[in-house]
Amino acid sequence: MGSIRGKVAIVGMGCTVAGERFDASQEDMIVEAGFEAIADAGVETKDIQAAWFGCNSVSANHALLNWSLKLGYKPMTKVNNGGASGADVLRHACLAVASGTFDLVLALGIEKATDAGFTAPGEGGRAFGGEGHVGPESLFTELRVPAQYALYATRYAHQYGLRPEELKEALARIAVKSRRAGARNPRAALRDEITLREALESPPIAWPLGLTDCCAVADGGAAAIVCTPEVARQLRDDFVLVEGLGQASGGREGQLAPSYSFSGLPETALAAERAYLMAGVRDPLRAVGHAQLFDAFTLLEFLACEDLGLAPRGQAAARLQAGFFDPEGELPTNTDGGLLANGYQPGGTGLRQVYESYLQLRGRAGPRQLKNVTRSLVQTQGGAAGSFTSLVQLFTTRD
Amino acid sequence: MAESIKDRVAVIGMGCTAFGERWDKNGEDLMVDAVYEALADAGIESKDIQAAWLGSQSTAATGQPLAQAVKLEYIPITRVENACATASDAFRNACYAVAAGVYDIVLAAGVEKLKDSGFTGLAGGGGGGTAVSPPTPPPVQFALAAQRYAHHYGMKPEDLKRALARIAVKNHHNGSLNPKAHFQREITIEQALSAPIIATPLGLFDCCGVSDGSAAAVITRPEIAKQLRSDYVLVKGLGLTCGGRQGTLQSQYDFVHFEENVTAAKQAYQQAGVKNPLKEIDHAEVHDCFSITELIICEDMGWAPRGKAPEYVMNGVFDLEGELAVNPDGGLKCFGHPIGASGVRMLYEVYKQLQGKAGPRQRKNPTLGLTHNLGGTPGSFTCAVTIVGGRD
CATH class of the missing domain: 3.40.47.10 (Thiolase/Chalcone synthase)
Incomplete structure (x- = not known):
């Protein structure tokens, strides 16, 4: 097994205000966090080569991300891992950049929980956002x-x-x-x-x-622009290394x-x-x-x-x-x-x-x-x- | 600059359950069957797996069900979801992790247990409260594409129908040769033509089934693959494109091609160095959720000129013995579509073909195989195109 060290940098981030965001839809919050990260990195949406998205409460796919940011016909993936979804989204963006296949990608995760009827995770023991047909009853x-x-x-x-x-x-x-x-x-x-x-x-x-x-339980989310250290050096002096x-x-x-x-x-x-x-x-x-x-x-x-x-x-x-x-x-x-x-x-x-x-x-x-x-x-x-x-x-x- | 994934990742073991109405198995049983077949095929044990990806649309909410079923003790596991391309994308993310040099041997598995979940077919609509398109179920959406296709190319409806x-x-012929298929009976052209209409012009046999199933792949670097077996398979290209409702919002959207197919194929061909796909690709497993989808895919992939796919189909170009066999395992038509499993099920056939182990469906000396998934709705699809080839 190898390391990720020295292979990946974060050059931009954005974060929504957290809370009972009755003023913002999921798409609004994606735009809020996504465009802050893009502006912070000093890039444009066309520079993003691929994206990873975390959101447990919408099913199916990446689509909400692309509908909101209009990234064009690019690879986008939705990652789900319970409470760890947002963290795993970033991990996947990092692995993809470290593979050398992409130079600059987006990792974004949000959740709109307050007006979705969600009161707390694990209600009735079922994982939030999934049907969970698999598995005998947990203890x-x-x-x-x-x-x-x-x-x-x-x-x-x-x-x-x-x-x-x-x-x-x-x-x-x-x-x-x-x-x-x-x-x-x-x-x-x-x-x-x-x-x-x-x-x-x-x-x-x-x-x-x-x-x-x-x-x-609160609405909110954040986004990161992940790239190779070589690209990061061209974009800003104070990037962060993974x-x-x-x-x-x-x-x-x-x-x-x-x-x-x-x-x-x-x-x-x-x-x-x-x-x-x-x-x-x-x-x-x-x-x-x-x-x-x-x-x-x-x-x-x-x-x-x-x-x-x-x-x-x-x-x-x-x-x-x-x-x-x-x-x-x-x-x-x-x-x-x-x-x-x-x-x-x-x-x-x-x-x-x-x-x-x-x-x-x-x-x-x-x-x-x-x-x-x-x-x-x-x-x-x-x-x-x-x-x-x-x-x-x-x-x-x-x- | 970004480099291609070509020849940097190898598949060394695969497993696939029989697809169908698997009342005898739950989701965990299906995963165990698929994963253990893959591990045995690779000649490794579960403890050799360093990280895993699970594709599932509704059966699993996180990566944990895979850990629980197979007892992969405390390794990193992630659930990937990407509509009908879920399994292919789980495989794709596993490939990047290996190419990153972070893990040596990883597992990509997909599972879906639909038959006893109350699922009757994919939901309609563009999703979300702001969708422009009316909530129409998939057969209707693709019927629109079929209608438009005939109109656009001035075909007589009966010619398109044929x-x-x-x-x-x-696809039923190919499925009849496959013991793992859900439907294993041949049908005649008359049966297909006179089948009950689902959404004109699509009849019952134009629509794929709903089934349960699981498939799994063991992935590693070529250096390690060489030590484990001689007939491993190499990843040549991984294309993935997502539409952002460009189609739904455009009045000139043509409904006779899907841009996501074209762009994903372009990515994969470029990475694999494929210039003339009809000549270079030997066989392909494509997303025939409906017969019209397969027809359009053949044009979008560049295997038939625009408007000519019906002619190519009638001439047998895509038959099992044809120039480029499409859906040699029977396709979604005969396997049904357990969403989280389909992409890896497709790869299973390509893997077996490249190893010369496809039994009565075996193609002669295949060099490159392709899998293709299309998820979402017209105007905003997700498309995955994976190209694999035998070792040099």
Whole structure:
């Protein structure tokens, strides 16, 4: 197996405002994110040689993308991978450029969930956006998603000897941190800060997860112009390089194994291992300066930090309390507010996460800008308890 | 600058289930059958697969069902969706990942389980709230193309009808020689001509069936392929084009050719270095969702001059023994169209033909084979054209 390192660059990105976008249709949001990325890269639609598209809520194909952007008679592909769709869209654009078959391509993902009747992923256990005729019933299909992650939360506390109030407070701290970041992000869906007390006292959804522990459902999406480093050099000075693309899909091993820990995701750990190998990263804690983690629920940020090697097992809560993951800390996470402030848009989330990395690496994150970030990590996942698809992507500033 | 995919990716194993009303199998069973045949054919085990792609329109929502069925433990798996070209596009993305040098051996599988899902045929309409075209089901859309074809070229309706019937007879003949086909009986031209009308001029035998099925391909680099078998097959060209409703919005849209076919073929021919397709392509599996579609495809691919395809069809140019065999395995006509599986099913026939393993359907010394999928609706199609050839 080989690496993606040095073969692919991102030269432009766009991102919609997230939220209840009753003002915009799916096509409008594609235009919003797509043309921002195209303008940012300084290219035109005719320069795009191929495209990849993520959107779980429309079926069939790429068509919505082409109808909206009028890219002409070019190759376009729709990629679906649950909550990880947007991230996998970018991975495919990168693989195609790395193959040498295309010089400059588009990756775009959006989701319009609020007026589609969608209230939360995994309703009745069926995957969002798919009929899912395949497969015997999963062990967890009758559990709503918050309940699935509540199981991980209680098990995590048990495993590492956290008292219930300690667990609750650690989770609340994550919510407070993400919402504070969201308040500094003009594109976030939720832009109001919350206090620790508000988080602790928010109505329980599935104990120990309360309302502020759960991300909202929001419309939105993002787009990236992906090209070879040679083309990138001609377009701008401050492009971003793709350094590692790790992916792992579970085949229900977790659901079938009595020894499944419920305090980590093997898929994320494996995806990270693959991305680090590609990027030549041996000590992630030292090497990674900024991380965008899939915090659909507060607890997931803990699990991700430990699965990614950014905190020793069982230590994520203590590190968080010590301010390690704050914007001023050693490893700032979810500086755009994460899913907790930007909501969940399966087709778009992965790309929206990368948008913040793209801004941070280029020093363009405004009031959220971190100092001296040279490597950023993005982790995205989809699936259900015991069977996830997880992606870990690494980006750096140009050499 | 971008380079061609030619000779950079090899197919070393393939599998394909019998297509049909597979009440005996669920979607996972079908995937297991197709994938295990492909693995055995390649002489590898599931642990050798480093990444996988799953094509499915409605049977699977993510890549995970493939991992669950075949127990591909924690490798990267992605579901690709691209209307009727879904399976071909899953294969295409797998090829790019191998050509990128990121993975050595990967799997592209397609599956669709339609018969017990309540599915009776593809939905009509242009999709979306802003479609210009009225919501007409596919037989009507392609009937419009047939009507227009006769008018445009000044053909008598009965002459066109006979040419279309000839296509159905040919595909049923080929299907009768294929134990994996859904329909394995020959039909006569009289049967085709007198069949119940679905949408004038298309009758029952002008329309493909609805069926269940799965197919799979194992893909690697030529260097690795050489170590595993001597008769591997090389990818020569991967064309894909998507229309953006240009057709639907244009008053001069002609309905007698589909620009997506022309542009996808051009991409694939250019990559493969094909200059005279009728001479250089030995056989082709094309998207005969309706007989008229096959007729138009033959012209769009450059195998017959505009307006001449009916003549070529009547003269047997596209017969199993003809100059360029079209749908030697029986086509969508005899296999039906499990959407996520069809493109890889087509490749299965081309792969077997190139290896000389197509049994009673075997062509003599084939060098290049082609697969073609057309999805969507007139005015906004997705077209995939894949060219493969034997090793040098």
